Amino acid sequence: MATTKIKKGDSVKVIAGKDKGKEGxxxxxxxxKVLVEGVNTITKHSKASQANPKGGIIHQEAPIDASNVMYVQKGKTTRIGFTTVDGKNGQKKVRVAKATGDIID
Structure with a gap:
């Protein structure tokens, strides 16, 4: 399996599925799979326990496939590529927004 180009903390937009168009x-x-804030929420019924004495209904996010989200930069979706840049300790592999050519990290 290829490495995913999406990382923790990235802003993404859902491009397929029931939450299509949502960002987080x-x-x-x-x-x-990626877990996106406020997207693909599920309802979980939990039994009373010491950690959760009341029990009840909990709403939480469920993971969605990484292929169903797209990176968002400056309000627009873009694909992500890789390139190498020269640094102090030789070359470093960095992510690049294909639409603008800007270095992401």
């Missing part, structure tokens, strides 16, 4: 920040990335 990436909370976590694992196994080709």
């Amino acid at each position: 920040k990436v909370i976590s990335v694992s196994n080709g």
Whole structure:
């Protein structure tokens, strides 16, 4: 499996699925899935326990496939590429927004 180009903290927009068009920040990335703030919320019924004495209904985000989100830069979606830049300690691989050519990180 190829590495995902989306990282924790990125702003993304959902491009497919029931939440198409929604934007949010990436909370976590694992196994080709991303957890996006406020997107793909599910309702979970929890039993009363010591940690949660009342129990009840909890609303939380569920992971969605990384292929269903797109990076957002300056309000527009863009694809992400990689390039190398010269630094103090030799060359460094960095992410680049393909639409503008700007270095992301």
